[in-house]
Amino acid sequence: MQDFNHRLPQQRNVRTAIPGPRSQELEQQREAALARGLVPGLPAYIVDGDGGVLVDVDGNSFVDFASGIAVTTVGASNERVTTAVSEAASHLLHTCFLNAPYEGFVAVARKLNELTPGEHKKKSALFSTGAEAIENAVKIARNYTGKNRVAVFDSAFHGRTNLTMTMTAKNKPYKAGFGTLAADIYRVPGSYPLRDGLDGQQAIERTIRVIEQTVGTEELAAVVIEPIQGEGGFVEPAEGFLPALQKWCNENGVVFVADEIQAGMCRTGSWFACDKEGVVPDLITTAKGVGGGMPLSAVTGRAEIMDSPGPGSLGGTYAGNPVACAASLAAIEEMEEKSLGARALEIEAIIREELEPLLELPNVAEVRGRGAMIAIEFADEKGRPDAELTAQVAAACKAQGVLILTCGLDGNVIRLLPPLVINEETLRDGLQVLAAEIRKSQSPTHL
Known part of the structure; x- marks a missing residue:
């Protein structure tokens, strides 16, 4: 998959605990100033983004598997768009x-x-x-x-x-x-x-x-x-x-x-x-x-x-x-x-290469989707939706600098929506963090 040139380094870099001290200050301000119905999924406050990464106020760089919920398809600060x-x-x-x-x-x-x-x-x-x-x-x-x-x-x-x-x-x-x-x-x-x-x-x-x-x-x-x-x-x-x-x-x-x-x-x-x-x-x-x-x-x-x-x-x-x-x-x-439709299919191939081996695990029910819109559904040993495991994996990924979203009526699905301009190394790095956390989550309490 061809790499693109981006303004920001396309690397995950966790410099502080997530959230960092400045994000914690902003979170306190949010609680005081905003209606409690507005609760961000990521506890880190973002100041910059480009290509496949987001940077927070404490200097942490995240692999972006959300794209603002499929909005920043061409990146969060695409030069042509800006x-x-x-x-x-x-x-x-x-x-x-x-x-x-x-x-x-x-x-x-x-x-x-x-x-x-x-x-x-x-x-x-x-x-x-x-x-x-x-x-x-x-x-x-x-x-x-x-x-x-x-x-x-x-x-x-x-x-x-x-x-x-x-x-x-x-x-x-x-x-x-x-x-x-x-x-x-x-x-x-x-x-x-x-x-x-x-x-x-x-x-x-x-x-x-x-x-x-x-x-x-x-x-x-x-x-x-x-x-x-x-x-x-x-x-x-x-x-x-x-x-x-x-x-x-x-x-x-x-x-x-x-x-x-x-x-x-x-x-x-x-x-x-x-x-x-x-x-x-x-x-x-x-x-x-x-x-x-x-x-x-x-x-x-x-x-x-x-x-x-x-x-x-x-x-x-x-x-x-x-x-x-x-x-x-x-x-x-x-x-x-940039033929981003074709690129979405290249992204899908890489996601499937990294994640489909997880289908051997008892709690991974399905890897599905198309292009850069791929999901993993989790279920327990009786086939019941496993929202607890899903939330656990999502939180662990965020703590390591990978922003992912959950979804599904039962809250048991992780969804991947990377920008279509994400570079291959950045994509694989985030997927490998996710895969490692899913493997770690297969503890006796979930089996």
């Missing part, structure tokens, strides 16, 4: 596109129309966050179909607003205590091969049966699905499930919405996870990696669906901010020029 941001900010910080338009908004929309699956005529609308994109996709689908019901899936994650937390499966910490949920959202089973043991045909038959029997096709505006689930555990449906679901939606006048907020923009080895099986969504949502580190999201889809809402009905004060649009165009240029 130059574009600086140039854009020197001219225009904000106007609100619906008030005084600018070219960058149109340019990003045109690029997304080009890159997203399908050869049909497409149009886009830009927003700021992933949750905004999902909310607007639902609004557009409801407007177009004149129907209200929306089907979502087991283990789904779509956001934290009232509508999107309703669409999200996990109760704690996302829904518990936040009052009345949104109406007309229905949860149906999807495909989780490790747990349900179903092939794609069997899984889609179950899904369609539940939709038809409990939701009602005649009232269904949209089906919203992550082609590879994010927070739900990096679950990839069995082969054939997604194409069959798209076909059923098309045949029944239901808008098929692909949530590619985490899996999109080269993360899984192509521009979008849907590309693998030739799935063409009616609407597709993007965020995270599309902004190159700046807040930007979009809904892109069939022109006739996108044009259904009338003038002035879509938008937002900060939607498609000019600086974020400049960052997006620069990030996409990086992805194209």
Whole structure:
């Protein structure tokens, strides 16, 4: 795998205990100043980042296996992106596109129309966050179909607003205590091969049966699905499930919405996870990696669906901010020029080489995923989700300078989301720390 030149040394370097003294001071300030619902997963405060590393206030360098939850695909301070941001900010910080338009908004929309699956005529609308994109996709689908019901899936994650937390499966910490949920959202089973043991045909038959029997096709505006689930555990449906679901939606006048907020923009080895099986969504949502580190999201889809809402009905004060649009165009240029989709597959090969030998261990249930979106699921000797072991491994890795994230409805999955510009030595170093901690965790108390 080709190495790239980066501004910062691409090496893990733990100089203090984690957290270090300055991070501890900042943590005390956080506890005093911030709402207690805002608790960082890493107890170290970051001041710099580049390529595959992050540096904290105490001078510790971490291998970054999080990418800001799949945002900094081209690195946390990519030179092309930061130059574009600086140039854009020197001219225009904000106007609100619906008030005084600018070219960058149109340019990003045109690029997304080009890159997203399908050869049909497409149009886009830009927003700021992933949750905004999902909310607007639902609004557009409801407007177009004149129907209200929306089907979502087991283990789904779509956001934290009232509508999107309703669409999200996990109760704690996302829904518990936040009052009345949104109406007309229905949860149906999807495909989780490790747990349900179903092939794609069997899984889609179950899904369609539940939709038809409990939701009602005649009232269904949209089906919203992550082609590879994010927070739900990096679950990839069995082969054939997604194409069959798209076909059923098309045949029944239901808008098929692909949530590619985490899996999109080269993360899984192509521009979008849907590309693998030739799935063409009616609407597709993007965020995270599309902004190159700046807040930007979009809904892109069939022109006739996108044009259904009338003038002035879509938008937002900060939607498609000019600086974020400049960052997006620069990030996409990086992805194209450096062939980061192909690089994601090289990263996958290295991850599998380092981690698949762990499948011999009794508590490692599965290594799964695609591209630079790979997960390890842990289970105890009876096959039950092992969240305790997962948390133990994650904490040990952070203490040694490797930032990883956990996920899954049961909290028993470690997910890897390295920047696609990470160098091979840095990648292998972090993976070897992770593998060593997993092996150490196989103590008698977990066997």
